[in-house]
Each structure stands twice: as structure tokens, then as C-alpha cells.
Amino acid sequence: MSDYLPEEVWIRNILPTLSIKTLLRCTSVCKSWYSLITSPSFISTHLNRNKQQDPPLLLLRHCSEHPRKEHFSIRHDNPTLDDYAELDFPFHSVNWYFRIVGSCNGVTQCCFSNPWPFYASIGFGFDSINHDCKVVRVTYVEDDDGFDIVPPEVELYSLSRGCWQSISYCGLQSIIPERSPQVYINGAVHWIAYDRKTNGSIRRSLIVSFNMCDELFREIFLPDSLAAQRGINIEINVFGESLCVMHDVFLSGSNQTYDMWVMEKYGVVESWTKLFAIIDYQKVYLLGFLLLSLIVVDRIFKV
Known part of the structure; x- marks a missing residue:
């Protein structure tokens, strides 16, 4: 019996089944294994295979x-x-804690505030066409009127290139708050943002997305009742395979409502639907109940 295994057998059928810790050890076997295991295509194959089994x-x-x-x-x-x-x-951190702003393919992103006269928001995701992980950084510089310079400085880091490059020419016109939480869905990262205030106009909230494949920013509009709110009371999330936002509405005293909106058809503004509302619960009890509700409802929908 030959002790030689064809290359396609151990590349396609053996290595992708190993745990990440074992794969890291395998990178020390030889240069060819290191190049293979650290390549974006292999990482994508390993991720997709284990996503279905783990x-x-x-x-x-x-x-x-x-x-x-x-x-x-x-x-x-x-x-x-x-x-x-x-x-x-x-x-x-320069602070005493980090803030979790999002996750993609099992990788969680943390950041902390800057002590400098600028602020930044970061998003990261996966380019499924080029099998490449990317990070986008949007930085606003302080002026005499505050943090409101548009367009900002926009930079993109690609794992395959191994360096940052400026893409400020993209002309992003909206303002993404500092360390704004992001979600990754449909090949793009998404943030809650707001319009630049011009000529006394009222800033309206919206969703800004950055597609990891074509490297372009796009805008997704919110329902009128949400667009009129400042982003501080709106949180973006993913429910199943859909974008969702949660709106925290303060009432009299310590009571409040918590509304959950789901975009049933991605990119179609008319498909925004209020899934449910929790009324008159204090926030400390509300958040835990909401997380439990999301888990239960999501599992009911999958049955």
C-alpha cells in the first residue's frame, strides 16, 4: 500500500476538516503548507465547511x-x-475597556475611542469574489464647528495586499458616529449614520453600507418614523437573513418602548416592517428579554 497521497486528497479532503489550532501547527510543516493554509481561498473553504457542521x-x-x-x-x-x-x-486600551462593534465569519472586532482631534468608525467583512478579508476605516477631522467635515478620509485595508490605501474619492457624504456598531450582511458592512446638516436642515438618520467586493458606499433609507430620530436611539442588527433596526423610545418616567423593524427585502425601503414592540419596560429588564425574544422567534421561524 503506497504511503503517498495525491495532493488533491489532502488539500480538499483532509486539511479542511482539521481544527484551526491543528492547522496553525501544520503551517510549520513546510512553506507550501504555510502558503496554502494562509491563502484566502483555503480560509474561505475551511470556513464554509465548518460553518455547516459546528x-x-x-x-x-x-x-x-x-x-x-x-x-x-x-x-x-x-x-x-x-x-x-x-x-x-x-x-x-487607552481607556479601560474596548467596545465590540461587529463580527464577520466568526471574527469579532473591538475598538476604543481616540484622544486625538478626530474620530473614526471601522467596518470589516469578506470579499467573496476575491476571497479576501478587508477593513474599511472612515475618519472625520475636527473643524471650528465640531466633527462635521464631509467627505471624510476613507481608507481600505486588504489582507491580500497587506497595506492600507486611500479611497476617499468615493465621496461619502453621510456622517457615521464614532465607533458606530456595524453588521455584515449581503457582502457589505452597514452602519447607522445621519445626513450632514446644511442650511438649517434637520439631520435624518439612515443606513450607510460599504460593499466589500466593488468597494462602493451606498445608502439605505429608513422608515420616516425612524429617519426623524437621531441615531443614538437606533441600533442596527441582523435578524435571520435580514437587516433589522431596534428603536429605543423613551416615555414618561422610567418607562419606554422598544420597537424592532425588519427589512424583509434587502434594499427595498417599502419592505420595512415593524415586527413587534415591547411597551413600558425598564431598560435593565428589557434588553435581556429582547435578546431572549429574538432567539425564540428566530428559532420558531426556522422550524
Whole structure:
């Protein structure tokens, strides 16, 4: 029996089945294995294969004050949230905590505020055409009237190129708040943004997207009732395979409502639908209940 395996056997049938930790060890075998395992095409193949087989996991985070430290753990997505792994987080911020702004293909992005006279928002996603991971950074510089210079400086980092390049020519006209949370869906990252205020006009909220394949910004309009709100009370998310936004409406006293809107057909403004509203709950109880509701409703829809 020959001990030689055809190249296509171990490339297509063996290596993609290995765990990430094992693959990292395999990169030390030889230069050809290193080039293969770290290539965008292999990473995409491994990700798609394991995405269908691996059970869903949740990332939990909390910050301790004494000492000030970030703590991250991975739990099983079940009613008891069983432990899966405790993560080492060796990074340090100029603040005492990082902010999670989004995730893509199992990678989570954290950032922290800048002490400089500018602010930035970051988005990252996957270019499925070129099998390439990309990061886009939108930076606004302070002027005499505050952080309102448009267009901003826009830079793009490509893993395959290994460097940043300016794409400020894209002409982004909207303002994305500092460290704005993002979601990745349909090959693009999305943020809640608002129009630039001109001639006394009222700023309206909207969604700005950046497509990782054609590297272009686009705008998605919100329902009128949401567009009239400032982005601080609107959160963007993904529900199933659809974009969704959650609107936090403050009422009298400590009560409030929490509305969830879903864009049933991507890019079609008329398809925005209010899925449900939670009324007269204090926020501390509301958020936990909302997360539980999303999990339950999502699973009901999949049945």
C-alpha cells in the first residue's frame, strides 16, 4: 500500500476538516503548507465547511474594575450557556475597556475611542469574489464647528495586499458616529449614520453600507418614523437573513418602548416592517428579554 497521497486528497479532503489550532501547527510543516493554509481561498473553504457542521457558539464579555480587565468567554448556545472556552485577551486600551462593534465569519472586532482631534468608525467583512478579508476605516477631522467635515478620509485595508490605501474619492457624504456598531450582511458592512446638516436642515438618520467586493458606499433609507430620530436611539442588527433596526423610545418616567423593524427585502425601503414592540419596560429588564425574544422567534421561524 503506497504511503503517498495525491495532493488533491489532502488539500480538499483532509486539511479542511482539521481544527484551526491543528492547522496553525501544520503551517510549520513546510512553506507550501504555510502558503496554502494562509491563502484566502483555503480560509474561505475551511470556513464554509465548518460553518455547516459546528454547533452555534456565543461570545460573552464583561469588564472587571479591580483590576480593570476585559474578560471574554465562549459558551454553547443552549439554555444553560455551558462553558466552551475561556479566551486570553492580552490587549490594553487607552481607556479601560474596548467596545465590540461587529463580527464577520466568526471574527469579532473591538475598538476604543481616540484622544486625538478626530474620530473614526471601522467596518470589516469578506470579499467573496476575491476571497479576501478587508477593513474599511472612515475618519472625520475636527473643524471650528465640531466633527462635521464631509467627505471624510476613507481608507481600505486588504489582507491580500497587506497595506492600507486611500479611497476617499468615493465621496461619502453621510456622517457615521464614532465607533458606530456595524453588521455584515449581503457582502457589505452597514452602519447607522445621519445626513450632514446644511442650511438649517434637520439631520435624518439612515443606513450607510460599504460593499466589500466593488468597494462602493451606498445608502439605505429608513422608515420616516425612524429617519426623524437621531441615531443614538437606533441600533442596527441582523435578524435571520435580514437587516433589522431596534428603536429605543423613551416615555414618561422610567418607562419606554422598544420597537424592532425588519427589512424583509434587502434594499427595498417599502419592505420595512415593524415586527413587534415591547411597551413600558425598564431598560435593565428589557434588553435581556429582547435578546431572549429574538432567539425564540428566530428559532420558531426556522422550524
